[in-house]
Amino acid sequence: MSLTLFVLQTLNGLQLGVLLFLMAAGLTLVFGIMSFVNLAHGSMYMMGAFFAASLYNYTGSFVLAALLLIPAMMALGLALNWIALRKLYRRDHLDQVLATFGLILFFNELARMIWGSSPYYMEVPEFLIGTINLFGIRYPAYRLVIISAGLLTALGCYLLIHRTRIGMLIRAGATNRTMVGVLGVNINLLNAMLFALGAALAGLAGLLAGPIMSVQAGMGEPILILTMVVIVIGGIGSIRGAFYAALIVGVVDTLGRTLLPALLRTFLERSSADIAGPALASMMIYILMAVVLAIRPEGLFPVHRG
Template identity: 65%
Template sequence: MDTLLIAEQALNGLQFGVMLFLMAAGLTLVFGIMDLINLAHGSFYMVGAYLTAAFVGVFDHFLLALLAAVALTALVGLAVEWTALRSFYRRDHLDQVLATFGLILFFNELARIIWGPVPIFLNPPAALAGTVNLFGLQYPAIRLAILGVGVAVALLLWLLIARTRVGMLIRAGATNREMVMALGVDVRLLFSLVFALGAGLAGLAGAMAGPVLAVQVGMGEQILILTFVVIVIGGIGSVRGALAGALLVGMVDTLGRATLPALFRLFLDPAAANGAGGAAASMAIYVLMALVLAIRPRGLFPAG
């Protein structure tokens, strides 16, 4: 297989991985600190993408639209936490699953009412519409920008969690929530901040996905399953684990889809090879998860 093609797919895998990290970082904190299974986390990804598309038409400036969409998505997450989920913290996980699944249906229908069922194709900003020459590889500038933003957000999250008082409380809550409550910390406020942060990160991932993927109803569910795989591999409650798991899943999924069909064509006819290779690529991340859990049942970097 061509070396440049492998390099391009590796970069695509990294770009996909940082988007998964933005989703997984918020979700793993919500689950680790609040003990809340939030199936509606993917809906914030969809909301971020739709709001970005809407604000681009208002501001005619992609960066302003992205910032406004992320801020508003965080506020939507805060409103959802206050009105719908706060009473479910001490409820059974099955109740949480049912409630947040209902939120998925609500957000999907709301998006369909506001923006309609037809997918929206969001153009990248003019400065990122072309390609960049990377040692002979013409790579889309928008994908490099997504990769750069993901790395920058990962560094900012590390600074927030490792170097600030709020981060200390977040880490303590992920390790021992009962002790944090016993020390008199305003746990409701901490929960709200963590939930809004997670929603904002998901909205950022959706905003950056808009120029690469179609913005459409239900797009959040497509990435939510992979996000859960990421946090299981990385370790629940661990942002470092979310980063490691996201990069692993992004690389394995992308390179698997690019290389496995070609590998199967060595001993199968092209039609059968494409089918078998595609199926094997879809299974690869779950095989990876099983292998990681067999060796480290709590994930690669569990909290605490």
């Protein structure tokens, strides 16, 4: 593999990593504070992609679509929490899994009813078409925008969690939810805010992914699985862990799919290598998760609970 291809695939891995972080940030806080298993989080990513594509195709402005998407996704998160999820706070995890799995089916069918079963396309904005010269390597401008937007969002999450009163309550809730409630904090309101924030971040991931992926019903489930892996590796409830783990998973997954087939061709016949390479590459992140759990069962950056 040439150095240029390696750098390009590493950047693609970082791009996947920041999308995974946008998904994992809200979900890991819901896990950490509420011990709530929300399988419908992937559906927020899907609905965000559909909303963004519809807004962009209607307005013709990518920026305006992004500005309208965030409050729309927060409203959807609040509505979902009020109608269905708040009734499951004190139920066991099996009830939460079954209920939120039902929501996955509901949102998939809703998307098919509104947007149809065929992929719904969203074009790359005209001002982001083309490539940028990065020290002699041409890289698509839009993918670089995804990386930049993800890093800026990560910085915003850090400032929110570590530099604001709301962030202090979120960190306290992740450490000892019962004590925070005893001190007079409205835990239900805090939970609703977390769902709204998580839905907005998932919707932002859908917006950024829309132009480079086909927007279609069911697109939330594959990325939800990767998001769960990120949360387990980084440590449940840890935003810092979600960020680093997302980048690691994104780079490992992308480089694995590129390097392994080429590496196996040196030992196996080309046809066998082409079959075994992608299969082994798809297993790499799960092997990574197993290794991390064997060494650090609480994840790489666990939340220290008092």
